Amino acid sequence: MDATAPQATPAAPVEMHELVPYAQAPRLRDGQAGETGITLAWEDGEQVRLPWLWLRDHCACRACRHAQTRERLVLPLPAIARPREARLEAGHLYLAWEDGHESRFDGGWLHQRRPGAEAATALPAPRPWPEGFHPARVDHAAFTGSVEGERAWLEALLRDGLVLLDHGPLADEEVSRLARRIGPLRPTNFGARFDVRSKPNPNNAAYTAIGLALHTDLPNWRQPPDIQLLYCLENDAEGGESLFADGYRVAEALRREAPEAFRLLSETPIDFRFQDEEQDIAVRAPILSCDADERVVEVRFNNWIRDTLRLPADTIEAWYAAYHRFWTLLHEPRHRLAFSLASGEMVAFDNRRVLHGRGAFDPDSGRRHLQGTYLDRDMLESRLRVLARHA
Amino acid sequence: MDATAPQATPAAPVEMHELVPYAQAPRLRDGQAGETGITLAWEDGEQVRLPWLWLRDHCACRACRHAQTRERLVLPLPAIARPREARLEAGHLYLAWEDGHESRFDGGWLHQRRPGAEAATALPAPRPWPEGFHPARVDHAAFTGSVEGERAWLEALLRDGLVLLDHGPLADEEVSRLARRIGPLRPTNFGARFDVRSKPNPNNAAYTAIGLALHTDLPNWRQPPDIQLLYCLENDAEGGESLFADGYRVAEALRREAPEAFRLLSETPIDFRFQDEEQDIAVRAPILSCDADERVVEVRFNNWIRDTLRLPADTIEAWYAAYHRFWTLLHEPRHRLAFSLASGEMVAFDNRRVLHGRGAFDPDSGRRHLQGTYLDRDMLESRLRVLARHA
Structure with missing residues (x-):
């Protein structure tokens, strides 16, 4: 089979039925068919071998992919992935299979998906806060009124782990409206949307007026909420400034300055637990979770709901020392971001990733009222990919 | 400091302000104080050393733990964890610290929390389905009307990964009412509650009448929903039987019968992706995820939303072979559980863990209507712990 000879007559356009644009990718220039696959070359010089089975598996015809859902409808077996003909037509690949099936692939679409190519939409990589970090600010009107504003907000949040929105309306539930632009609210045992102000008979320290040391929310869940939104409706009380620290940055400082403490906190699961009359939500997990490359990917830190420390007797004191060391680093001025939310x-x-806290406030000096909710990180990434379709 | 001499006068009872009972644990028999901690011995022969810092950290007085929230209010530093007096009183431990603070610990409470002791409420461990597995059945009335019924349902679900409820009412939204007894519904891009029946312009294969091969839902999320509930309101159509396979069991069969295929599927992240006009939710993850002990802890399998296979060219064919092998094992009769949901x-x-599917049905032969929702596993475990308080 020689796929190099272009057809004399112009071929029908190949419609890949995709939401993400692929038309601007380079055209196919050459194809050399072999026994188990074909080696394709594009006009930009890229060249890869694609197995016949890969091509059959990625056939985008209406029999192989559902017209509405775009979902794959079949799992082709190697036995049927034998072409009787393979040819290039106007920069596209045409395959006629031995079982009578036919596949057409846009050359640019194949270029986008060739082995070694990155996924189409690159998401911002997390970047630890630099010295003197100032969070990005996006205007409420830009966020709600422009693709650029919403993208800037999403990208800063994925990159820095923190972003500010300002000049928003003082409207009840505005936080939920903003969140729902991105995805469904993630409910927890505190509800899908919560109010942060001092209240009688609190079941959680956040609902008091006391200062809150840096912490992450709900580390007692297997899967704590990814993204927290806190919308300020009133903040006239004395005190109550918002405090943040980048857990990734501080964990790296710990790894540098006290490697043994880092090791203990990342390798020692401890118990977190929240209990009230209705719930008893507990998990055993380390303070710092690393991925296979030893990169810190999650910080669980919440001294209030740290449960009984169930460690072997000879580890207890070393663990406390490591925990204190991390606590001290977290609260050092060089790591702290503090501002009053207006x-x-x-x-x-x-x-x-990011720990939050607040200064104590005097509930008699004025009102302080925040509304909060949570979102799944999946939804932020999805939204950014959808917005990128219009870039 | 000698803590062995019991007091002549009976001490006041020690109230630890706990929701989980601890009163039946053995009493303290002996305490030998040292420089950095105390060695305690209980009436059942257990003996452990507890560092002073651990004891100060676990002080349950109203200054150290919030009266309503039961949350820890302080992080004691080693410098203040020096007792000037330690003594046993009526089986309890009394400590007077150098800074004037006082702590009282119930001996049984300490026994429950001593290093080496397991957490109070044991949850059922996952157990792969045995040959000829029959799922547990719980009557709707027992589930809603008795602690025993609800516990049986929760325990079977955590142990087997699948449980049936029967004789429920044919009431719209009953699935949501049952779910909310356990926790908040977990929303996804398909909503917090979904209807499974064929419908025009589906954005998902589940909303057609075609057969659905075994799959897990939403493996394109970083954190797919943990628990799925499917409530049958009508099932008169021909076909449409429910199919299940235990992913843990089949993964172990793969590991045994084709270790190289197991290795490839567990070590090779692939792309999963769902796209429609509003969403583009994608993640890169392996089909099989193992924990540090090489135990399979998660199965992601959904051929419809498997995205472009972006692997190095020389891995593609081996990966397909491994994937086919797993697919074949999954669908073998010995691994398949099939029944018609009434x-x-x-x-x-x-x-x-558990893959689900269904046979094709003829939408003209009768109605088929399921309502479904998702729950977080955290909520199941929490509910079981709360029910255990009344055991």
Whole structure:
């Protein structure tokens, strides 16, 4: 089979039925068919071998992919992935299979998907806060009124783990309306949307007026909420400034300055637990979770709901020393971001990376009222990919 | 400091302000104080050393733990964890610290929390389905009307990853009412509650009448929903039987019968992706995820939303072979559980372990209508712990 000879007559356009544009990718220039696959070359010089089975598996015809859902409808077996003909037509690949099936692939579409190519939409990589970090600010009107504003907000949040929105309306539930632009609210045992102000008979320290040391929310869940949104409706009380620290940055400082403490906190699961009359939500997990490359990917830190420390007797004192060391680093001025949230401002942050807290406030000096909710990180990434379709 | 001499006068009872009972644990028999901690011995022969810092950290007085929230209010530093007096009183431990603070610990409470002791409420461990597995069935009335019924349902679901509820009412939204007894519904891009029946312009294969091969839901999320509930309101159509396979069991069969295929599927992240006009939710993850002990803890399998296979060219064919092998094992009769869900029955299963599917049905032969929702596993475990308080 020689796929190099272009057809004399112009071929029908190949429609890949995709939401993400692929038309601007380079055209196919050459194809050399072999026994188990074909080696394709594009006009930009890229060249890869694609197995016949890969091509059959990625056939985008209406029999192989559902017209509405775009979902794959078949799992082709190697036995049927034998072409009787393979040819290039106007920069596209045409395959006629031995079982009578036919496949057409746009050359640019194949270029986008060739082995070694990155996925189409690149998401911002997390970047630890630099010295003197100032969070990005996006205007409420830009967020709600422009693709650029919403993208800037999403990208800062994925990159820095924290972003501010300002000049928003002082409207009840505005936080939920903003969140729902991105995805469904993630409910927890505190509800899908919560109010942060001092209240009688609190079941959680956040609902008091006391200062809150840096922490992450709900580390007692297997899967704590990813993204927290806190919208300020009123903040006239004395005190109550918002405090943040980048857990990724501080964990790296710990790894550098006290490697043994880092090792203990990342390798020792401890118990977190929240209990009230209705719930008893507990998990055993380390303070710092690393991926296979030893990169810190999650910080669980919440001294209030740290449960009984169930460690072997000879580890207890070393663990406390490591925990104190991390606590001290977290609260050092060089790692701390502090500001007063004004009414109409919203802070959004990655709850699995960035720790938050607040100064004590005097509930008799004025009102302080925040509304909060959580979102799944999946929804932020999805939204950014959808917005990128229009880039 | 000698803590062995019991007091002549009976001490006041020690109130630890706990929701989980601890009163039946053995009493303290002896305490030998040292420089950095105390060695305690209980009437059942247990003996452990507890560092002073651990004891100060676990002080349950109203200054150290919030009266309503039961949350820890302080992080004691080693410097203040020096007792000037330690003594046993009526089986309890009394400590007077150098800074004037006092702590009282119930001896049974300490026994429950001593290093080496397991957490109070043991949850059922996952157990792969045996040959000829029959799922547990719980009557709707027992589930809603008795602690025993609800516990049986929760325990079977955590142990087997699948449980049936029967003789339920044919009431719209019954699935949501049952779910909310356990926790908040977990919303996804398909809503917090979904209807499974064929419908025009489906954005998902589940909303057609075609057969659905075994799959897990939403493996394109970083954190797919844990638990799926499917409540049958009508099932008169021909066909449409429910199919299940235990991913843990089949993965172990793969590991045994084709270790290289197991290795490839567990070590090779692939792309999953769902796209429609509003969403583009994608993640890169392996089909099989193992924990540090090489135990399979998660199965992601959904051929419809498997995205472009972006692997190095020399891995592609081996990966397909491994994937086909797993697919074949999954669909073998020895691994398959098949039954027709009757109206008024609900199946609940662990979506990160158990694969589900259905036979094709003829939408012209009768109606088929299921309502479904998702729950977080955290909520199941919490509910079981709360029910255990009354055991």
